[in-house]
Amino acid sequence: MDHFQTATMFWVVFVLSCVMIFNHNAAAHKVRYYDFKIEYANVSRICHSKVLVSVNGEFPGPTVYAEQGDRLLVKVTNHVHSNVTIHWHGIRQWLSPWSDGTAYITQCPIKTGQSFTHDFRVNSHRGTLFWHAHISWLRATLYGAIIIYPRKGLPLPFPKPDNEFPVLLGEWWNGDVEQIEMDALRTGGIPNISNAFTINGQPGPLYDCSTAGVYMLKFKAGKTYMLRMVNAALNQDLFFGIANHSLTIVGVDGEYTKPLTVPVLVLSPGQTADVLVTANQHRGRYFMAAKPYVSDAVPFVPIPTTAIIEYEPTTYAELFQPPVFPSLPANNDTAYGENFFQSIRSLNSKEYPVYVPQTVDRDLFFTVSFNLRACPPGQLCSGPTLTKFSASTNNISFIFPSISLLQSYYYNIKGVFSPDFPDNPPRPFNYTGPVMPNPQPKVGTKVDVIHFGSNVQLVLQDTNILSLDGHPVHLHGYSFYVVGQGVGNFNRSKDPANFNLIDPPYRNTVPVPRGGWVAIRWKADNPGVWFMHCHLEAHASWGMEMAFLVTNGKGKHQTLPPPPKDLPEC
Numbered sequence: 302m303d304h305f306q307t308a309t310m311f312w313v314v315f316v317l318s319c320v321m322i323f324n325h326n327a328a329a330h331k332v333r334y335y336d337f338k339i340e341y342a343n344v345s346r347i348c349h350s351k352v353l354v355s356v357n358g359e360f361p362g363p364t365v366y367a368e369q370g371d372r373l374l375v376k377v378t379n380h381v382h383s384n385v386t387i388h389w390h391g392i393r394q395w396l397s398p399w400s401d402g403t404a405y406i407t408q409c410p411i412k413t414g415q416s417f418t419h420d421f422r423v424n425s426h427r428g429t430l431f432w433h434a435h436i437s438w439l440r441a442t443l444y445g446a447i448i449i450y451p452r453k454g455l456p457l458p459f460p461k462p463d464n465e466f467p468v469l470l471g472e473w474w475n476g477d478v479e480q481i482e483m484d485a486l487r488t489g490g491i492p493n494i495s496n497a498f499t500i501n502g503q504p505g506p507l508y509d510c511s512t513a514g515v516y517m518l519k520f521k522a523g524k525t526y527m528l529r530m531v532n533a534a535l536n537q538d539l540f541f542g543i544a545n546h547s548l549t550i551v552g553v554d555g556e557y558t559k560p561l562t563v564p565v566l567v568l569s570p571g572q573t574a575d576v577l578v579t580a581n582q583h584r585g586r587y588f589m590a591a592k593p594y595v596s597d598a599v600p601f602v603p604i605p606t607t608a609i610i611e612y613e614p615t616t617y618a619e620l621f622q623p624p625v626f627p628s629l630p631a632n633n634d635t636a637y638g639e640n641f642f643q644s645i646r647s648l649n650s651k652e653y654p655v656y657v658p659q660t661v662d663r664d665l666f667f668t669v670s671f672n673l674r675a676c677p678p679g680q681l682c683s684g685p686t687l688t689k690f691s692a693s694t695n696n697i698s699f700i701f702p703s704i705s706l707l708q709s710y711y712y713n714i715k716g717v718f719s720p721d722f723p724d725n726p727p728r729p730f731n732y733t734g735p736v737m738p739n740p741q742p743k744v745g746t747k748v749d750v751i752h753f754g755s756n757v758q759l760v761l762q763d764t765n766i767l768s769l770d771g772h773p774v775h776l777h778g779y780s781f782y783v784v785g786q787g788v789g790n791f792n793r794s795k796d797p798a799n800f801n802l803i804d805p806p807y808r809n810t811v812p813v814p815r816g817g818w819v820a821i822r823w824k825a826d827n828p829g830v831w832f833m834h835c836h837l838e839a840h841a842s843w844g845m846e847m848a849f850l851v852t853n854g855k856g857k858h859q860t861l862p863p864p865p866k867d868l869p870e871c
């Protein structure tokens with residue numbers, strides 16, 4: 302054979318194998334349709350009945366299932382008086398930023414009577430994520446699990462569980478959650494704390510009137526179950542445990558991890574975990590329970606939420622014994638919390654490798670802070686010294702624009718945002734030292750512009766402006782590697798030497814430790830405007846939010862697509 306024939310042969314084989322791969326994918330990848338009707342539902346918990354905003358009348362909302370590679374089409378129709386958007390938390394929305402569902406960042410809200418169809422692929426995850434409202438405090442009642450199965454034929458890196466259950470941790474307010482946020486922003490005070498925590502929407506039997514409101518799980522001795530854990534609470538990191546059963550984490554935020562067996566799980570709002578539990582105890586009934594992990598003296602309802610695991614079959618006598626309660630750490634056990642987060646590692650196997658950026662093109666350092674703002678004239682404010690509580694990133698408290706950032710960027714509408722979000726705090730100080738005397742922030746709608754393809758490193762630093770506190774920070778459009786964390790001030794000349802660039806966890810939400818820092822890395826290969834914010838709703842409401850604008854690249858699949866025809870207008 303001459304060179305020409307060899308080349309032709311090669312080409313034919315190459316094209317044939319491409320066609321085969323294409324056909325295989327075409328067969329495996331389904332389009333899945335979901336209809337989300339936003340409607341009122343009458344729900345009663347802890348002696349209190351209220352009309353809340355739901356999806357399809359369900360609380361929590363429906364579970365969305367997909368296989369890796371599937372395309373999802375979710376039509377959201379708004380039948381309530383409030384504006385609504387739905388966000389697919391953790392889904393990368395690679396080249397589908399218009400479907401991210403972030404009010405005033407990627408879209409205008411879906412108004413009463415309107416609908417909008419989200420159209421996106423579930424390419425990069427296997428495991429559990431969740432969806433929730435991304436406007437006001439509506440995610441208190443608008444949330445549900447997203448379960449993503451691996452592609453058919455791909456082996457699981459852990460023993461196949463016999464069954465699985467979503468376990469969504471939430472917070473219940475007797476009052477109207479939109480009103481609670483509005484009241485807090487108007488008065489400048491701390492928003493009302495929730496009245497109960499919940500497991501799958503139920504507070505459990507330790508609260509008033511809740512004997513009917515108990516979530517029950519049935520176990521068969523010897524079987525292994527996967528709990529698909531979601532912290533959908535608004536304002537609390539949570540400890541979660543099951544009496545006499547250990548928990549084996551095999552994935553977090555929709556990514557596989559090295560198996561890690563713990564007595565108690567720690568989940569920040571916005572985080573998820575895939576957990577294996579083996580029914581290896583005596584027959585009987587066991588509580589699973591969640592309670593706040595608070596790194597500061599913030600108020601919270603002190604009663605844990607519980608659900609009951611019941612072994613089948615159980616004798617009449619066993620049913621009348623009170624369930625065993627798990628031992629959970631003290632609410633302020635930061636040693637447990639920090640050790641927990643540092644113990645999680647990516648699986649990083651041959652089948653499931655990690656791609657941690659080894660070099661850095663953009664080196665960012667952001668402080669996250671509480672602040673106080675002056676009370677508008679003529680108003681009586683209820684923050685400290687008659688001011689309003691506020692919060693910031695690099696001393697800028699985020700102000701929502703009146704049309705979405707992504708639309709204004711795409712259509713080049715001037716005056717909506719400025720592209721000058723600073724890469725560093727305006728002036729260095731002893732971040733975790735004595736309380737800062739001047740708590741006033743700047744306010745603005747600024748984005749940090751990142752060139753397509755850059756390897757980004759971001760160090761998030763807690764500060765002692767007003768008070769130290771933990772902040773679970775969530776990034777849209779990407780997952781990131783958590784390469785380092787520590788207490789005190791980040792030291793640029795010392796700390797990077799200890800970064801884990803081998804098997805760091807790959808997440809979408811990471812807690813900035815109270816009085817400490819965390820370092821994350823990702824490759825900015827998804828053009829668009831991507832929100833980043835504290836996932837404690839109270840802190841986000843005060844302005845602990847900002848956005849990245851990732852420019853288009855020059856190659857194929859590197860350009861922002863045009864908006865869908867039904868994208869809501871403001």
Ligand SMILES: *[C@@H]1O[C@H](CO)[C@@H](O)[C@H](O)[C@H]1NC(C)=O
Nearest residue numbers: 341342343344350351352353
């Ligand atoms: C909710 O329940 C209350 C009490 O049962 C009832 O009065 C009210 O009409 C119900 N509201 C809706 C929207 O169904």
Ligand SMILES: *[C@@H]1O[C@H](CO)[C@@H](O)[C@H](O)[C@H]1NC(C)=O
Nearest residue numbers: 475476477478480481484493
């Ligand atoms: C907030 O809490 C106060 C005090 O308990 C209560 O009077 C008020 O009704 C609550 N607000 C809402 C919107 O539920």
Ligand SMILES: *[C@@H]1O[C@H](CO)[C@@H](O)[C@H](O)[C@H]1NC(C)=O
Nearest residue numbers: 544545582583625626627628
């Ligand atoms: C179950 O857990 C409880 C509470 O932690 C403990 O007192 C008890 O000894 C445990 N029982 C068994 C059989 O391990």
Ligand SMILES: *[C@@H]1O[C@H](CO)[C@@H](O)[C@H](O)[C@H]1NC(C)=O
Nearest residue numbers: 596597631632633634635636
């Ligand atoms: C936790 O709170 C207890 C009781 O208030 C206190 O004695 C203890 O020192 C606190 N522990 C930490 C680590 O802050």
Ligand SMILES: *[C@@H]1O[C@H](CO)[C@@H](O)[C@H](O)[C@H]1NC(C)=O
Nearest residue numbers: 730731732733734735736790
């Ligand atoms: C920062 O403040 C802490 C606590 O007051 C103190 O121990 C530390 O020495 C200070 N660091 C610097 C560089 O001033």
Ligand SMILES: *[C@@H]1O[C@H](CO)[C@@H](O)[C@H](O)[C@H]1NC(C)=O
Nearest residue numbers: 696726727728739741742743
């Ligand atoms: C934040 O900005 C305000 C207003 O410019 C300024 O007074 C304050 O000192 C700044 N705070 C920090 C920590 O840089």
Ligand SMILES: *[C@@H]1O[C@H](CO)[C@@H](O)[C@H](O)[C@H]1NC(C)=O
Nearest residue numbers: 789790791792793794795796
């Ligand atoms: C940062 O670390 C270097 C090297 O260990 C040390 O010399 C320096 O004092 C540290 N800086 C601060 C502010 O602690």
Ligand SMILES: *[C@@H]1O[C@H](CO)[C@@H](O)[C@H](O)[C@H]1NC(C)=O
Nearest residue numbers: 383384409410412703870871
């Ligand atoms: C709903 O959103 C539109 C567009 O941003 C806005 O003009 C309107 O005031 C909002 N309505 C409510 C009830 O918030």
Ligand SMILES: [Cu+2]
Nearest residue numbers: 772835837840
């Ligand atoms: Cu926060």
